[in-house]
Structures are given as structure tokens and as C-alpha cells.
Amino acid sequence: MNLTRRFLDELTSAQLLERLDLALEGANLGIWDWDLRDNSVQFDRRWCEMLGLDHTTTPMVLDTWSARVHPDDVDGCYRDIRAHIEGATPRYENVHRMRHADGRWIFILDRGRIAGRDEQGNPIRFTGTHLDITAIELAEQRARMEEHARLQVLMTFSATLAHELNTPLQIIGLAAHELARLDPAANGDHKVVRESVEAIDIMATRAGRITSALRTMSMQGGSAECRLSDGLAQAADLFRERFEGEGIGLSVVDETEGRIVPATPGDTLRTLVFLLDAALRAVLAGATGPRQVQLVGYVDAAELVVSCTDTGMPWASAAERAVTERWSLSPTELLGPIVAPYGGQVEAESNHEGNRFHVRFPLVRVES
Numbered sequence: 001m002n003l004t005r006r007f008l009d010e011l012t013s014a015q016l017l018e019r020l021d022l023a024l025e026g027a028n029l030g031i032w033d034w035d036l037r038d039n040s041v042q043f044d045r046r047w048c049e050m051l052g053l054d055h056t057t058t059p060m061v062l063d064t065w066s067a068r069v070h071p072d073d074v075d076g077c078y079r080d081i082r083a084h085i086e087g088a089t090p091r092y093e094n095v096h097r098m099r100h101a102d103g104r105w106i107f108i109l110d111r112g113r114i115a116g117r118d119e120q121g122n123p124i125r126f127t128g129t130h131l132d133i134t135a136i137e138l139a140e141q142r143a144r145m146e147e148h149a150r151l152q153v154l155m156t157f158s159a160t161l162a163h164e165l166n167t168p169l170q171i172i173g174l175a176a177h178e179l180a181r182l183d184p185a186a187n188g189d190h191k192v193v194r195e196s197v198e199a200i201d202i203m204a205t206r207a208g209r210i211t212s213a214l215r216t217m218s219m220q221g222g223s224a225e226c227r228l229s230d231g232l233a234q235a236a237d238l239f240r241e242r243f244e245g246e247g248i249g250l251s252v253v254d255e256t257e258g259r260i261v262p263a264t265p266g267d268t269l270r271t272l273v274f275l276l277d278a279a280l281r282a283v284l285a286g287a288t289g290p291r292q293v294q295l296v297g298y299v300d301a302a303e304l305v306v307s308c309t310d311t312g313m314p315w316a317s318a319a320e321r322a323v324t325e326r327w328s329l330s331p332t333e334l335l336g337p338i339v340a341p342y343g344g345q346v347e348a349e350s351n352h353e354g355n356r357f358h359v360r361f362p363l364v365r366v367e368s
Helices: 003-010 013-026 045-050 062-066 074-085 134-180 187-218 228-245 265-285 318-324 331-342
Strands: 029-035 040-043 092-099 105-117 123-132 249-255 292-300 303-310 345-351 354-362
Touching (some): 040 062, 045 123, 074 123, 134 187, 187 228, 228 292, 228 303, 265 292, 265 354, 331 345
Parallel strands (some): 249 292
Antiparallel strands (some): 029 123, 292 303
16 A cells, blocks of 8 residues: 555544645645535635634625625626636636735635535535735736836837937938039039038938947847946937937036946946936926936946936835826836846935936946
8 A cells, every 4th residue: 555545544534634734834825615505604714814814703704705805806706706616617716806904905816616516416615725926916017017117218218219310311311412413513512512421421420329329229148247438428329319309408427437337238228228218207297497417427436336317307206106107117116127137226316406316336347
């Protein structure tokens, strides 16, 4: 005989229940047992504790559960329950929110199946488990929020980039048009030729810088070292005309002394782009004084720091944004996951004068 089977056969009912209870305790599972004939439900101690309830005073009726399910989720719960009772699914499973005794909402993974039928085969008993998955659900929500927010920033940035590229391309096109209509035999057209060629050269160089920055932005992986000076220059190239067009002063100061930032070129430039985009949005939302943004890279003891200061509207707190802008994340929340793998940290200050964000990286070395 199998040793495990022999061991279980020798256990008393009380011992089996004790081991079952230990297993459920270890798995953080709460048990419910629903009598479909009178809607009475037996909730175990863990089920009650999961919701902050006292097991000894909790009413053992279906309304104890249904009254705590979020109004937006309750229909889906009953739909999945009916699907299982009617035989459409092999088991019942649903994730829904329930109100904890302290007022907060927790996420519950609810699973169950028919555990008893009457002589006519009608279901009379429905048994299952509750598992609190709030931490998992909130982490997934957070990841979705961060991804959505970054996509929104990149969409805005793409529009900015299209504008930045359109201007030099228009000038190149106009200069080429002027060259095409010239009379080669006319000496007086030499000045027009020279000016057109100069305009084409300047704008082509600018378009090349923007394209180079775009390639850097699209880079994934690669060497986790680059010069911060390069990123500062590329960020300035990408945003300068947009700032000028909005009447916002942009100052980019490089005091990094050739220091190396311990991050990939792509993530470094993305960090700078998110900082400038946030500053631009803050100033457009309402400047507290002169419309100014300053981006500075400098060395501070054993750290390489990027500081972005604006005179725009102060960023709302996380709690305030949760109410008014569910999908809006501050630069701190956006940048944290980008710089953390490189040992970076993000600091923020917001007041009536504007916003200041610092991104700190551990110092690597001096570029020779």
C-alpha cells in the first residue's frame, strides 16, 4: 500500500481537519460553504479576518458577502456563478473587489464549485475559497498605469518630433525650389545660390541631429555607460524649437566635466525627454512667473546629477491625481523604474514657484 495513503488512512477525522486547516492557513485561503436552498453561508475564520470581520459576530448569510462586493463587480460575480450552476463552466472563478471593515477595497480571487445535489440532481451546496490578491492586482494596475503614462508622453513627444523635423524639411524644400528656378547664366543669382546652399546645409545638419537622437531614443539594451553631455545635447536639439514656439525659455547647462552616466544611451535620453516634457506641460498649464525651464547636468560628490527646474504649475500629489487624473503619473513615478536598475534615484520638489526634479546616478569615472 502507498505509504502516503496508509498514513492518511490512519489519521482520525479530527487530525485530517487539523491538517487541512494548516494547509489553508499556509495558503491564506478563506472558506465559504453556501446552502443554495436558504442562502445561508458558512464562512470560516480566515474568510472573516480577510475582510477585517469578527468571526463570532459575522452573520452567516449570503448578504454578508454580496453587500460587501463592489457595485460594479456584483453582476459579473452572479453571471459567473450562474454559468457554473447551469453547467456552462467546470468551476466558478471570479476576481472582484470587496469592502474591508476599515473602508478600503481589497481584490479577492473567488473560486468554487457545486459540492452537493439533491435527489433530483439539483445543486444545493456551493463551496469555495477566497484569496486576497490585492498586492498582486495593485502591482499589475501600477504597471499598466506606468506603461500608459509613458506611451502618452511618447505620443506627445512624437508629435513634437514631427514638428521639429517638418521645419528643416520645409526650409530645405524652399531652398531647393529657389535653386531649381535660377538661370545658370545670370550672375546676379550667385547670392541666392549661396544662401540657399547654406540654408540646406544648416537644416540638413539639424535634421541629422534630430534623427540621431531619435535612433538613440529607440535603442534597447547596449552598453550601460554613456556621456551625459551627449544626452543633454540631444535633448536640447529635440526640444529647443518647441520651447521657442511656445515662448518658453530653455536653458541647458552641461557641468558634467565629461563624466560617464551608468545607464544606456537610450534610457539616458528617455530620462531627459521625460523631464523636459513634464516641465513643458507644467509651464503650459500655468506659469508662476517668467516661462522658464532649466536642465542642468553636474557632479555632486560621488553622484552625477540631472536637475530640471520649471516655473510651471506645481504637480499635484499622488492622492489628488488618483481622483482627477487616474492615468497621470508625475516625473518621479515615470522615471523611477527607468533609473532604478542603474542605481539611480529621483527626487522632487513642488511649490508655488514651480517644480524641481533631480535624477541622481552613482558616479562612474571621467571620460578620457
